[in-house]
Amino acid sequence: MSADVLVVADHRRGDLRDVSLELLSAGRELADEAGGDLHATVISGNVESLAEELDREGVDRIHTVAHGAEFNHDVYVQALTALAGDLEPEFIVVPNSVNGLDYAPAVATRLDRPYVSDAVDLDYSEGTLEVTREMYGSKVETTVDVAEGPFAVSVRGGEWPPAEGVGDAEITAFDVDVDEDAVRSKVKGFEEVGGGDVDIGDAEFLVSIGRGIEEEENLELVEELAEVTGATLSSSRPIVDNGWLPKNRQVGQSGKQVTPTVYLAIGISGAVQHVAGMKASETIIAVNTDPNAPIFDIADYGIVGDLFDVVPALIEEFGGEPPSV
Amino acid sequence: MKVLVTVKEVATVEDDFEISGTEIEETYLDYDLNEWDDYAVEEAVQLAEAGDDVEVVAVTIGPERSEETIRMALAKGADRAVRVWDDAIEDVELLDVETKAELLGAVVEEEDPDIVLSGVQANDDSFGATGVALAETVGFEWAAVVNALDTEKVLDEGVASVRRELEGGIEELTDVELPAVLAIQTGINEPRYASLRGIRQAQSKEIDVQSLDDLGVGADDVASSLDVTAMYEPETESDAQYLEGDAGEQAAKLADVLREKGVVGE
Ligand SMILES: Cc1cc2nc3c(=O)[nH]c(=O)nc-3n(C[C@H](O)[C@H](O)[C@H](O)COP(=O)(O)OP(=O)(O)OC[C@H]3O[C@@H](n4cnc5c(N)ncnc54)[C@H](O)[C@@H]3O)c2cc1C
Ligand SMILES: Nc1ncnc2c1ncn2[C@@H]1O[C@H](COP(=O)(O)O)[C@@H](O)[C@H]1O
Numbered sequence: 235m236s237a238d239v240l241v242v243a244d245h246r247r248g249d250l251r252d253v254s255l256e257l258l259s260a261g262r263e264l265a266d267e268a269g270g271d272l273h274a275t276v277i278s279g280n281v282e283s284l285a286e287e288l289d290r291e292g293v294d295r296i297h298t299v300a301h302g303a304e305f306n307h308d309v310y311v312q313a314l315t316a317l318a319g320d321l322e323p324e325f326i327v328v329p330n331s332v333n334g335l336d337y338a339p340a341v342a343t344r345l346d347r348p349y350v351s352d353a354v355d356l357d358y359s360e361g362t363l364e365v366t367r368e369m370y371g372s373k374v375e376t377t378v379d380v381a382e383g384p385f386a387v388s389v390r391g392g393e394w395p396p397a398e399g400v401g402d403a404e405i406t407a408f409d410v411d412v413d414e415d416a417v418r419s420k421v422k423g424f425e426e427v428g429g430g431d432v433d434i435g436d437a438e439f440l441v442s443i444g445r446g447i448e449e450e451e452n453l454e455l456v457e458e459l460a461e462v463t464g465a466t467l468s469s470s471r472p473i474v475d476n477g478w479l480p481k482n483r484q485v486g487q488s489g490k491q492v493t494p495t496v497y498l499a500i501g502i503s504g505a506v507q508h509v510a511g512m513k514a515s516e517t518i519i520a521v522n523t524d525p526n527a528p529i530f531d532i533a534d535y536g537i538v539g540d541l542f543d544v545v546p547a548l549i550e551e552f553g554g555e556p557p558s559v
Numbered sequence: 560m561k562v563l564v565t566v567k568e569v570a571t572v573e574d575d576f577e578i579s580g581t582e583i584e585e586t587y588l589d590y591d592l593n594e595w596d597d598y599a600v601e602e603a604v605q606l607a608e609a610g611d612d613v614e615v616v617a618v619t620i621g622p623e624r625s626e627e628t629i630r631m632a633l634a635k636g637a638d639r640a641v642r643v644w645d646d647a648i649e650d651v652e653l654l655d656v657e658t659k660a661e662l663l664g665a666v667v668e669e670e671d672p673d674i675v676l677s678g679v680q681a682n683d684d685s686f687g688a689t690g691v692a693l694a695e696t697v698g699f700e701w702a703a704v705v706n707a708l709d710t711e712k713v714l715d716e717g718v719a720s721v722r723r724e725l726e727g728g729i730e731e732l733t734d735v736e737l738p739a740v741l742a743i744q745t746g747i748n749e750p751r752y753a754s755l756r757g758i759r760q761a762q763s764k765e766i767d768v769q770s771l772d773d774l775g776v777g778a779d780d781v782a783s784s785l786d787v788t789a790m791y792e793p794e795t796e797s798d799a800q801y802l803e804g805d806a807g808e809q810a811a812k813l814a815d816v817l818r819e820k821g822v823v824g825e
Contacts, residue, residue, distance in 0.1 A: 246725065305731075307701070330687070332725045335679070335742070336703040339656060339688035340695040348784035349656055351686050364788070369684055370572045374583065377789045378654065418700040418736040428728040439822035463823045475746035481728070488724050496822045517820055519813065520799070524574040526792070535816055536799040537809045547810030552823065 235384050237270030240323035242314065243288055244331050245279055246305065247424070250287045253329040253389075255396035260356060260389050261327050262292040262397065267358040268324055271295065275408070277313045278302045282405075291399035297321075297408040308417040310337040313410045315344055320408070323384065325363075330388040332488075342386040350378055351388045363387070371505055372528040390506065392513075428481040428489065437466035440494045442485055442512070444470040446501015446522065446541055450478045454557045455545050456500060462554035468492065470502045486511035501541050504529025521545075560613045560714065562603045563672035564637065565663060565690070566596040568621050568628035569683040581790045592628045595678025599743040601750040602708060603676050604636035610714040614638050618666050620648070620659060626766055633761035634753035640764070641666055645771045647778045654684055655783035660692040662781060665774035667697045674713065675740040679704050690742035700739040706730070706747045713737070 241261040243254040258274060265272040271294040276284045281298035288296055299313045314337070318326060326345075328338045330352045342349035354375075355366035363380045365387060434440060441460045447453060460467045467483060474484040485492055487507040497515035502508060504520070504527055512518070513532055520533040521544050530536045537544055546556035568590050576587035592600075600617065607613040617632040617640040619625055629640045643662050651658055667675065677690030687703075694701035707722035707730075719739050723731040735741075753761070771778060802812040817823045 246729075251726075307703075311695075332704050332723065335687050336691065336701075336723070339691035340701070343657065343660065343692045343695040349688060349692070350785065351688050368793070369790075370570070370583070371682065371685075373572050373576075373792070374578065374790050375793045376581065376787050379786045379788045380784055381786065382784070419702065420734045422732045422734060424725075425722075425730045425732065426728055427730055439817075463817065465822070471745065477749065487726050489728060491727070496817065496820050498817075517816075519816065526574060530799050531793075531795055531797045533797065533799040535813070536797070536801045537813060538801065539806055539809055543806035544810055544813075547806045548813060551810050551814035 235322045235324050237265075237268040238273055238321060238323040239265045239268070239270060239325040239327060240273045240275060240317065240321060241327045242329070243274060243276040243284065244329045244333060245276065245284055248280060250284055251329070251331065252396065253331060253391040254288065255290065256391060256394040257327055257329055257389055258288070258290055258293060258397035259394040261325070264325050264327070264356060264358055270324060273297065273321060273323060274403070275299060275313075275317055277310055278305060285405045289401040289403045289405065290397035291401050292397060293401045293403040296403045296405045298405065299408050299410050301410065301412055304421055305333050306417065306419065306421055307337040307340065308419055309412055311340050311344060312412055312416065314341045316410045317408060318345055325384070326386045328386070328388045330390050334388050338386065338388050345384075345386065347384050347386040348380050349386045350380060353387050353389050354393045356387065356389075368506075371503055373526060392510065428484065430480060430482040432466065432482055434466055434468045434483060434485065435490050435492055437468075437492070437494050439463065439465040439496045439498075440468045440492060441465040441498050441500065442468040442470070442502060443473060443500050444502030445472045447473070450476070452559045453478060455542075455559050458554055458557055459545055459549050462549055462552040465498070470508050499529055499533075500545065502529055503527050504532065560610060560674075561670060561672040562606055562613060562615045563667065563670055563675045564596070564599050564603045564615065564617050564632065565675065565677040565693070566600065566617050566619050566629060566632050567593045567678070567681045568619065568625035569593045569681050571683070578790050578792070581787045583790070590624065590628060592631050593678055593681050595680055595682070595743060595745060597750045598745050598747050599676040599678050600632045600635055600637060601748045602743055604751075605748060606710055606713060607636065609710045616641060616670055616672070618643070618663060620644070620653065620662050622649075629766060630761045631753060633764045634757040635751055636757065638764070640766045641670075641769055642766055643769050643774065647771055648781055651781055652783040652785050652787060654686065654787065655785045656686060656688040656692040658781045658783050659689050660696040661776060662774065663689070663693050664696040665776050666769070667693070669774070673738050674719065675699065675738070677740060677742050679742045679744050690740050694740035700736045701741065702733055702735050702739065703742040704744050705741045706744040708741065708747065
C-alpha cells in the first residue's frame with residue numbers, strides 16, 4: 235500500500251456536484267498527514283471536462299474512467315476495484331451523497347476495507363484513522379477509530395471548504411474492462427418531481443413545520459399563522475411523507491433549497507438533510523421544546539418552548555384568532 | 560416468492576440525557592422500530608398481499624429486548640422472524656457494517672429470499688450502509704434510497720423496477736435484476752398501524768433465535784475493525800439569541816423580530 239488518497243467525484247447530468255471539491259480538501263488533509271499523494275477519479279459522463287473542473291490546487295493525479303453517460307453503481311464498483319488494485323491507495327474517500335450510499339458500501343466490502351460513513355472530521359496519525367461522526371440525529375458526536383488500513387470512508391457535504399485555485403494535476407485515462415454481464419442494473423432515465431403551483435424557493439418568509447406538530451389536524455394552527463403573517467408554508471420531510479403537505483413544500487436535501495429572508499422552523503429538529511436545504515436563509519428562527527435540538531446551532535433566534543403555546547400567542551400578536559386544535 | 564426484511568430496534572434519546580463512557584445512559588433511551596424499516600415492512604407486506612404465496616420473513620440482529628420491536632413487524636403482517644444473537648457478539652461494535660453484513664448474509668444464505676428489503680439508514684447510528692454491504696456480501700444486486708417499487712413487475716417479471724430519490728427533487732428510474740437488496744426510503748408507502756388482531760396473532764408467531772453456531776459463522780468473522788473511542792455532546796456553535804419569558808412574551812418578542820426584518824406588515 236502507498237500512503238496515497240483516492241477521492242471519487244460526484245456528478246450528475248453533466249455537472250460536478252459541490253461535494254466533489256470538498257472531498258479534495260478532505261483528501262488533501264489526509265494525504266498531508268500520511269505523506270502521500272492526492273488522486274481523484276471521475277467515472278462516467280463527460281470525464282474530460284469534469285476532470286478539468288476537478289483540477290484544483292493540491293491534486294496530484296486525476297484518473298478518468300469513460301464508461302456510459304450517467305452513474306451506474308455496477309460500473310463504479312468495477313472501476314473503483316480496478317483503480318484501487320492499481321494505485322493501492324491507503325484511503326478511499328467518497329461523498330455521503332445518495333449515489334455514495336449506492337456504491338461505497340459495496341466497494342468497501344469487495345475490497346475488504348473497513349468502512350465508516352458520514353465523517354464530519356478525519357484525523358490520521360500513527361496508522362490509525364479517527365473518524366468523527368454524529369449519532370442520534372446529531373445529538374451526540376462520536377469518534378470512531380480504525381486501527382489498521384487500508385481505509386474507506388464517506389464524507390458529509392458542507393463540512394470541508396471547497397478546494398480552490400487551478401491545479402496542475404496529471405490527467406490520465408484509466409482503462410477498465412467492464413464486465414457487462416455483471417452490470418445487472420439499468421438506469422432508464424430521470425424525472426423531476428415536486429413541481430406545482432407554489433415555489434417555496436421564491437418566498438421571502440417561510441413558516442416551516444416539522445414532526446412536532448404531531449397530527450394532521452393540527453396543521454390548521456400553522457396555516458393560520460402563515461395566513462395572518464403573509465408567510466408561505468413549508469415543511470420537513472416527515473410531513474410530506476405522511477401526505478399532509480405536497481412534495482413541493484418539502485425543504486431539504488431531497489426537497490427544495492430555500493434562502494428566504496426569514497425561515498421560521500417550528501417543531502423541526504434540524505437533521506442534516508433538512509439543514510442542507512435551509513442553512514443559507516438570511517435569518518433562521520427556531521421554536522422547539524428541546525433545548526438541545528441541533529436546529530438551535532444554526533439559528534439566529536431561538537425559542538425554547540411548546541409550539542402549541544407559542545404559535546397561538548403569535549397568531550394573536552398579528553391580530554388573528556387561533557384555531558382550537 | 561420469499562421477501563426478507565431487515566429490521567432494527569433503534570434507540571431514541573430523551574431531550575435531557577447523560578453520557579457515560581462511550582454510551583448514553585440506559586435510562587435516557589427509548590426503543591422503537593427504525594422508521595425506515597417500518598416502511599420496508601409495509602412494502603414487504605404489500606408484496607405479499609398482491610401476490611400468491613409470498614412469504615415475508617423479518618430478520619434482526621439484536622438482544623432479547625428487541626423481540627418486542629420485532630413483534631411489531633409480525634403484527635403488521637410478517638409471517639415469521641429470525642433473531643440473530645450470541646454471547647460472542649454482545650461486545651462486538653455493531654456499528655461495523657462488515658460484521659452485520661456477515662451475520663445477515665448467513666441468514667440470506669439459509670433463507671434464500673428473492674428480494675431483501677432494508678432501510679436507507681438506522682436513525683440511531685445513521686450509517687446508511689448495511690443494505691448495500693449485505694448485497695455485495697451475498698452477491699445480490701441492489702438499489703439504495705428507493706422511494707418507489709413496481710410491485711407487479713417484481714411478482715410477474717422478476718425485476719425490481721425502482722425509483723431512486725436523488726438530491727434536489729430528481730428521481731432516477733432504474734431496473735434491477737433479482738435477487739436484490741433494496742434500501743427503502745421513507746414516504747414510499749403509508750405504513751399501517753398494527754391491528755388488535757394482528758397484535759394478538761403476532762404473539763403466536765415464531766421468532767427463531769439463531770446463534771453464530773447455528774449460522775455457521777465463526778467468532779473471528781464477526782470481529783469488528785471499528786472502535787468507538789469517545790462520545791460527547793458537540794460544543795454548540797450556536798450564537799442564537801434566545802427569546803425568553805412565557806409563551807406570550809416569547810411571541811411578542813418574536814413578532815418584533817419579524818417586523819424588524821420587514822417580512823410582515825405594520
Ligand atoms: C437520503 C435522505 C434524504 C432526506 N431528505 C430530507 C429532506 O429533504 N428534508 C427533510 O426535512 N428531511 C430529510 N430527511 C429526513 C431527515 O433525516 C429527518 O428524519 C427529518 O428531517 C426529521 O424531520 P423533523 O425535524 O420534522 O422531525 P424530528 O426529527 O422528529 O423532530 C421533531 C422536533 O420537534 C420537536 N417538538 C416536538 N414537540 C414539540 C412541540 N410541542 N413544540 C415544539 N417543538 C416540538 C422535537 O423536540 C424535535 O426536535 C432525509 C433523510 C435521508 C436518509
Ligand atoms: N442490527 C440490525 N439488525 C437488522 N437489520 C439491521 C441492523 N442494523 C441495520 N440494519 C438494516 O440496515 C438498514 C441500514 O442501517 P445502517 O446501515 O445501520 O444505517 C436498517 O434500516 C436495517 O434495515
